Structures are given as structure tokens and as C-alpha cells.
Amino acid sequence: MATAANEDRVHYDSVESIPLEAINVANPYLFQNDTVGEYFTRLRREDPVHYCAASRFGPYWSVTKFNDIMAVDTNHKVFSSEAKLGGISVQDMHSVEGALELEMFIAMDQPKHDQQRKAVSPVVAPSNLLLLEPIIRERAGAILDSLPVGEEIDWVKLVSVELTTMTLATIFDFPWDERAKLTRWSDVTTASPETGIVESFEQRREELIQCAMYFKGLWEERIDKPGGNDLISMMAHSPATRDMPFLEFLGNLLLLIVGGNDTTRNSISGGVLALNQNPGEYQKLRDNPALVSSMIPEIIRWQTPLTHMRRTALEDAEIGGKQIRKGDKVVMWYLSGNRDETVIDRADQFIIDRENPRHHLSFGFGIHRCMGNRLAELQLRIIWEEILKRFRFVEVVGEPERLLSNLVRGITRLPVKLHAH
């Protein structure tokens, strides 16, 4: 049997020459070198519900077309998110020795999922976001004002990371001077040793325990204070969450940190890249800044910051004519469904004034649909409105670097030069 490293680096001359049964789209290197799209195009055409019999993640089904993905995502009674069955990513949860076993509602089924989600959902509901908008806008403006014009800078580090961390600090009412901790914990939560972010699963465990202790401190400060629109106060006061076991408390906090961090960060970077690759679209935006509202969902579709969600079949089922067996691992590739030309017009093009831009899979559908979708859109809208006020052109001046991950579609470095009006 091939080792994990060999399996990932097997090289073929072209995607078309690979035997169908040998295709393994979960190979993280395909995301790092951004070639996975060619594999998905082939699967959508030749084998839209594809079985990979052997990979380092075990055997799994790939669902690659929009409507099949929708059918799985909305069938939560058959397709489970439960962590103990493997959870929500192609890499099983709880499968790595020494890893901390976090409990998050994203990886739970009904009824517990529903109770916990309902408890934290109000913090990212539209009416609460209206209260946060002026603070986010002011802080975003300050970050953009601090950037040097005309010099090469790393957009990811100085803008995307800063802005999402700032927003998270705002919704948690997190001590401002310590907000870099949030970025670190977010990175550590999704890290395995091969990413270089942590050296071992033991180190990850240690850092996450420090994170938990820190939040426990904030929780204890706030539990006896009435009110508070921040997430920690809400969790401390809600009957559904206040008596949560420790690992659940930690898991749900980290879920909200990762959910609000890795994703929007990469949509901020991905938007700049897409506009540079499509100068005609950038010009449309300069000519008509009101297009920001339809551009934001298009950026989220185009980037698809989470490439997939995974489910486990609780009983035999059929998807797109294929027989799925009880216990099978089913991966919904949102990144592929978002390029499905049978559902999305000119799906392979970035078009900022689409007629129906919100009809994309990046937030998922069904009961696990992204809870923070409105916050993500709000953040992106504010950022683009503030960028357009200040800069004529955010010019990409070097090759982007991408994250080695089959889950988070990440841009780790994006050299840009800013041009003022």
C-alpha cells in the first residue's frame, strides 16, 4: 500500500489520463496547487457521485453536482453530522491519537444540535448585527488607513487576518490588546502537524486548553452581569448553554472562532485576487460601487472558503443513481457544486452583477447552514465599501500562496500594492 506521502504525490500527465477509480479529490496537495478544479470538472461530467475506495482518509463518496449536494445537505435524518461517526470533514474527527476531542453543534444531530444552535444564533442574527455595524466599520477604516500606499505588502497578513480578527474580537467583546490570540487559536483548531502551524497534536491540545482557560475567565467575569450582546455573555446566560460540559463549551467557542475567522479571511483575500484576474469586473465595480451588494455573494461563491462538508449515512440511500450503504462516508464538495454549469449560468466565470448571486452552496443548506452568513456578508460589504473609498486599485503584484488543506480553501500570502485615488 502506498504511504500517505506517496499517495498524495503520484503524478499523471493530465487529469484526463487518470483512471476514474484512482481519482482522490481529497488529496490536500490538489488544493495547495489549485488544480482540484480540473478533477471536479471531470467528475461532474463522467461520474458525479464518485467512489474513492482507498485514501488516507479511508473510502469515501464524492458528491460533486449542485442538486445532489442539496439533496444530501437537506436530508439530515439520513446523513448524519455526528462527531462519533466521524463528523463533518473527510478527515474523521476523533481519529487521531492525542488530539483533543472537541464537541461542537456543527458535528451533532438533532435534537442536541437544535438546542445549542438556537442558543448562540441570536448573536449573529441581523438585528444584533445592526448594533455591531458601526463598530466594525470604524475599526475596518482604521486598519485600512494604517496601510502604506505604493509599497508591496502582504494583503493576507495586514488586511484579511486583521479585519476578521477585529470582527471576532468585537462579537466576543474580547480584550482588544490580546486579540491576536483569537487568530492563533483559530489556526491551531484546524491544524495538523503537517501544516507547520503546530509541531504535534500534543502541542495543539496544550494550546487549546490554554484557550479554554482564557475563555473560562471571561465567562466567569460575565456570568453574573446581566445583558451583554456579546457571544460569551449570551452563552453564559442562556439556559441551553450555561451548564455545558467543558469540552462542549470549548468546542462551540472554537467553532464560532473558526467559523468566523478562516472563512471570511479567505473571502477577503479571494475577492482581491478574483478582481485582479478579471479586470473588466474590477472596472465595473469602480464605475458602479453599488455593485458591492451583488459582488459579495459572488465572491463567497467564487472562493468557497470551505471546500466541503462530510456526512455519514445512517441507512442505505441513493444519491444520483448510486447506492450508498449505511455507514458510508459522503463528502459534499461545495467547491464543485459552485461550478456546476447545469445550475449556475457561466459557473466558471467571476461575474459581479449576476442576476441570482445568492444561489450558491458556500453556506451549505438545511439545518446546518452557516449560522454566521449574515455576519460574513456584512463584514465583506463594509470592507469593500471602505476599500473603494480609499483606493483606486488594490493590485496583486506576485503569486498567491495557498494553504495545504482539503477543507479550508485558504490563501496564505497575497502580495499587493495599493494605489490611492
Added chain:
Amino acid sequence: MINVTFVSADGTRRSVEIDEGLSAREAALFNSVPGIDGDCGGVCACATCHVHVDQAWMDRVGPPEEGGMESDLIQFAEGTTETSRLACQIPMVPELDGLVLHLPELQH
């Protein structure tokens, strides 16, 4: 044609006509009534076409089926009440001609 009146959160009333057989979601979207997003395409997979059915019409529209997908989704919408429904799940049938639906301020 079926007539539907949408009442915005600010009290604005908009009366529209829609073909029988379509849904209240389409009645709003096809007539450019603001306040309904309908992200999923009308297949009961999100909750961005949340409406409050006018009390006078609740008997005819009825509640969402208990334990069904609509109930599962609607519990995560903001500001739900006993008259909350997803507009995509309200079919435009002759008995609902004249229906009045109240729109939330924002969709989550």
C-alpha cells in the same frame, strides 16, 4: 391569478398578483417585493423567506408540519412567532386569494 398583500416591517403594504400553483415566495420575488431573499431557490432548504401569516389567514394557511423540514429550519430564523412560515411552502391556491403576509425586518 391569486392576490397577495405583503406588509413590510415599516408598515408599507404591497399587493401583487401571482399565478396559481406558484408559491408566496415567488409572489414576492417575481414582483420585486423587498424583504424576502429566498437563497435556496424555493426548495425549503434555508429560512430566508420567513414571513408571519396574518392572524385572519392563519386558519386557512395552517402551521408548518410538525417534525418536517420547514419546522426544522424555521426554528433558527430570527423573531419567529406562532404564525411564522416559510413563504416557499405556502402554495398559491384559490382559497388563499387575498392572503396577507407580514415581512420581518431582515432575513437571517
